[in-house]
Amino acid sequence: MVSYIKSNKMKTKCIHKDLIFYLDNELSVEKKISVEKHLEECADCRSFLAFVRDEMQVIENEKNPEASPYFFTRLSARLDEKQVYQTQSQWAKLAQPAFFSLVLLAGIYGGLKLGSNASSPLVNQQTSSGVQMLNDFAAEPIESFLLDEL
């Protein structure tokens, strides 16, 4: 048997590359006849043809899956969810700028209020005494301070 296959291989060249087109009936009439003739003689090509046919059968087996009965129910729920989210996000789109504007206005108002308090005479007095305390070095220079340490 092996020697028979070997001898066939010696006689004719394998036609693997044509077999997928042969299966799909895409060869010319002449080519188809020659392929069929070759297949009668070549066990290796017959075996490969069966292999390719089985592989292509996978597509036939898995295509047209059964329709899920809850497909539209699920889809409808997702659609409702999306619409609720869109309505919420539309509110959020309006509410967010309004909130930040309010915060900004409150900040400006607060700033103005603080500014007006700062300019009152009492505060000026307090500030100047504070500045004096901070400027102690003016009264006692660093050189004399260091000399005292020695």
Added chain:
Amino acid sequence: MDESGLTKGIQQGDRKAFQILVNSYQRMVVNTCLGIVHSQEDAEDLAQDVFLEIFRTAENFRGDAKISTWLYRIATNRSLNFVRNKKRKGFFQSLEETFTGTKNRTREISENRSDQPDHNITDQQRSDLLHRAIDRLPEKQRIAFTLNKYEELPYQQIAEVMEISLASVESLIHRAKKNLQEQLLDCYKKKCV
């Protein structure tokens, strides 16, 4: 209800029209997605995304193409994006596994098929081999081949979906089959199934 009535209804947000559309094209969309992603669950999720997109963008539909062409286009685009994202995730996951030495549990389960009967192993291996071969095809060849094989679409309609010429579709499908044949031959010689 005819196609223009359906699209008008959906454009006005009519749920009844939308349900008719979904019932008419559900199988077609799931099947198209399945041809690219090779998983029933993922295909159904993607089909739902396709219909949601249709409902959301119905007002942009001008009606110069058939509804099915529009659906095929969205279904193939979404499926290809899904596969691309999955590949990217897989790459990062494998990187993580390399550095941490951990292995994903689901992958472990899918790799360990020793408890299944023999004929199932062969069927599973057979479909895995074909899916791998299809996944290795360049994207355009993959779309043309899938639409032709899974949906049995004529070349003319594939050309409309992909917005290319008829000759290009013929060439793409011819090259896809040639590539598949080469991959199958390689596997056949190595006796990988």
